[in-house]
Amino acid sequence: MVALAAHFGLDSGQTGLLTTVPLVAWAVGGALAGVLADRIGRVGALMITVVTYAVLTVACGFAPTYETLLLFRSLQGLGFGGEWEVGAILVAEYTSARHRGRTLGAVQSSWAVGRGLAAIGESSLLPAVHGSPVHCGDPSGLGIDDLGRPDFGEPVDAGPDDIPVFWACGVIPQTAVTASRPPFALTHAPGQMFLTDARDEQYRVA
Template identity: 80%
Template sequence: MSVNTLRQQTPTDDTAFGWLRALGPRGRRAFAGAFGGYALDSYDYFTLPLTMVAISAYFGLDSGQTGLLTTVTLVVSAVGGALAGVLADRMGRVRALLLTVITYAVFTVACGFAPNYETLLVLRAFQGLGFGGEWAVGAILVAEYASARHRGRTLGAVQSAWAAGWGLAVAVCTLVFSLAGDDLAWRVVFWTGALPALLVVWVRRSVHDAPVAAAVREAGAGKGSFRAIFRPATADAPGLLRTTVFASLLSTGVQGGYYTLATWVPTYLKDERNLSVVGTGGYLSFLISGAFLGYLTGGHLTDRLGRRRTIWLFALLSAVCILAYANLPAGADTLLLVLGFPLGFCMSAIFSGFGSYLSELYPTAVRGAGQGFTYNTGRAVGAVFPTTVGFLADGWGVGGALVFGAIGYGIAALALLGLPETRGRELT
């Protein structure tokens, strides 16, 4: 049976859930595994930003030290993501996915037992190894099941799992901090990071690699390597160096802006807007609701407008929303609440095209290496943004320093000038 027959039976089905039906039974199981893995990846990541105020008070940290916890996570995630990408090419997408989920779950739980700041910093770094690899591997797994017609919205739906995990983390954090004192509550939140263990059991039994990836690996061509994605163009071959450089720059800009907000908005709401933990949860619910819809909407737009136009559009809108959110006058709490929705919508919609775009930029044999490296290099370099905000916050205030995130979206817009449009490209 051909790869095309296995992949898609109803390419013209553009109904609301046509993309899901088109995946077929095995593709839908792959989607569920990738969605669950990314949701729990998000959950485990947000155990830190949502508990940073309590951790800072417990260990007596300044803003720079607190920001370093996030930076270390993101920098090490670049290493984990790049390695996971190569492993996905060599040992298969599903096996690599399982390895990343187990890694981030084990070290998130371990963070809850940290006796001091230094230990927490090291454990959070190891958590970054698994955290960095999960998205790239899961996105590739689903992209190789999806048709070119539906790939944008399919990967946008996978991306929406980030908002689902974020929302779950906010709900759990709000509940735990309401029932326990701050000194214990932050530890309990980390311990709940054991949830992914349930997903691992199901994925191992039910999810398989797409035929296109399995065929390449069985033929001995699945030898993902960093050398291949940095090969310059020659007279005989186009090369991938230009793609890798500009895709890394694109990822850096988008993630620099995003992680600035994800890391510091909870602190901004608590420390500068004087909201309680419960009150902060209410404000974040608007941000997360917007994020969830942004992922889904952005996925559809990437299929209709193209990958580059959609990313350009939301880079501009995200920068505008950050500037507006961070510069609202004191007392404008209702407006702050309402503005959280478009802010979450725009900063998440820009991510919707990433899974499909990066998958389409690389051939199957090195897709894991290419996507894993570029996406997670963006995480590592983009990690400078939340750390910079941490150091600037002492003089500018968190709200004033947040505008630094808008610079990231400008970098992303410029990076697109060096990349092609890939809408409609088949993964062969």
């Protein structure tokens, strides 16, 4: 959202709408998809909603204006909410009662797992920026005793089955700059991103 706000020159209210409107559209899309599934069947409704979500996701990348992007994201939300609702019901119908809860749990969890893998994969292609994670697993391997009491930022409410993943952060070189006291330095501050005209392609390795 930071990059989008900078690209389109958005204020905080406009940026918030890009996040809020799709969430509302998800709920509406789920309700509409339920009605559609009753009329044409769940398989047909699922195909329509998946195609809607996919097409509008691609369209967001080509939106020339803020208003167009907001429209595309709203329609994208309808598709996402619809395929999530119809897909979950369809999976439940094809699964035996004995394994239904576990299967639906795996399907729901896969969304979060996919996002995590995408973040790791994307960051691994940019070693000159954040790069791939520096550590996964036990925080004590990095000298962190308690995730609930971080040196920087907000506490993390990690569950017993969560696996912490750590990336390098701009706060670390800031600490080094503060300690070394150079005569001049350019950096960022919390809530104030440092942007340049350098493009991602200049730092991508593949």
